[in-house]
Amino acid sequence: MSQIALPVQAHHTYGHALLPALMESGTYAIDPEPSGPPWRPWNEISAEEAEARGVFAPVHALSFGSPGAIVVAPGDARGTVLIPERCGGYCMGLDGRDGPNLACEQCGQAVATRIDDCSYWQAVWLARQAVVRLPGDGLAHRPVDWETLAQERRSTPPIEQSGAWNPRWEATAGAAVAHLLAASAGSPVAFLDDLTANTFGRALDALLPPGPPPAKKAALAGPDLPAADPAPEITLVPRHPQTGQAWQPAGNTKTVAVDADVWMYLAFPHERLPVPVTGGLPDGVLRDDPLPLHPREPFRPDSGVFLHTLARLPAVRQPWLRRIYDQVKDHPYARPF
Incomplete structure (x- = not known):
């Protein structure tokens, strides 16, 4: 897998139809901001607390989950199974509203969230604490000049x-x-x-x-x-x-x-x-x-x-x-x- 920059549209919805995969196969990106629950509404966050998070104007809510979620194309996820009771969505698929909906096939621990509902870019978001990065075979990946x-x-x-x-x-x-x-x-x-x-x-x-x-x-x-x-x-x-x-x-x-x-x-x-x-x-x-x-x-x-x-x-x-x-x-x- 080769790391690329997080696409600007990663967390935004578009239209009311099925969208393609956010990531190209064989690539991954890391979100530096916290994501997922718990969420706190703006009126419960002080201005100093928000600015420490790099937010300088009112937003609906901020995530106080863990930073560093890793996103890959759905087809690049291996060894995972859906968690049936967490497969909620809006109309055409999964939107992650119930938290991580993919579990490790071997141990059963929740490790990722599959997103494929309408208006969302299709992706699998791996929980940072559930992922260990290992070197691949061959030469190290180097950025193109x-x-x-x-x-x-x-x-x-x-x-x-x-x-x-x-x-x-x-x-x-x-x-x-x-x-x-x-x-x-x-x-x-x-x-x-x-x-x-x-x-x-x-x-x-x-x-x-x-x-x-x-x-x-x-x-x-x-x-x-x-x-x-x-x-x-x-x-x-x-x-x-x-x-x-x-x-x-x-x-x-x-x-x-x-x-x-x-x-x-x-x-x-x-x-x-x-x-x-x-x-x-x-x-x-x-x-x-x-x-x-x-x-x-x-x-x-x-x-x-x-x-x-x-x-x-x-x-x-x-x-x-x-x-x-x-x-x-x-x-x-x-x-x-």
Whole structure:
């Protein structure tokens, strides 16, 4: 098993249908935050206690369970059996509401929680105290360097075959918009390319209070990408898919880390290559069949990821940003969400 960064959408729901597996087979991630019961409502937690946990704005409740839960793809779990009396769910599967629902096949101890209900990313969450990490056969797994990642240019398209927006894009945008707000310090933000502006700019324009120009410039920065001239005040950089570390640009600029697969698509958008047909195609002409995918509705960042991220940024204690947080918390489906 190879460790990767915890996906930004790991603890968030989406839509009302069955979702795919959160993790690719053969990978695992560790959640640094506490998870599972016991839960304590916000009105029972002091501000100092919450800030010690890295939470700076009101949330519904906080887990005081153990940190370090390990998530794997359901197909990678071995030697476990379901605990029948803990198999509760909302409508289509298991949601973990009754606590760990997988037991060790040999000793019967509860060791993990299987999640596969509608709206949830399918996953198996292993209890940290029930897991021992052992070295595997062969060479130790080493992170891929940035140059190799840039050459591979693995990316996730924003639109699915059905015409719906990819939930990974919506989750990534929710987190990025929270960081962009903090980096803006309340000033307008202007993006230097249309695709990035369409992804993040609409939300920022709706959330930021109207202010006088000049706007703070924001641009992509990362491996194999030429530096913007003049240098922007805010740069959107890729987050390494394995280590979770952000790519570091040169110069004095505020950085906002973005999921690497989404960043690659934003940095290196590509048209579909011509498909050979009888007689060939004239130079510069692309096939128009099948037609490019078009979304069914405007792009919207995920409000749940936005609130989760913003609540954990110290900047949210500033009055202007706290007002935005409270506004979205009270109306999570209003524009631009």
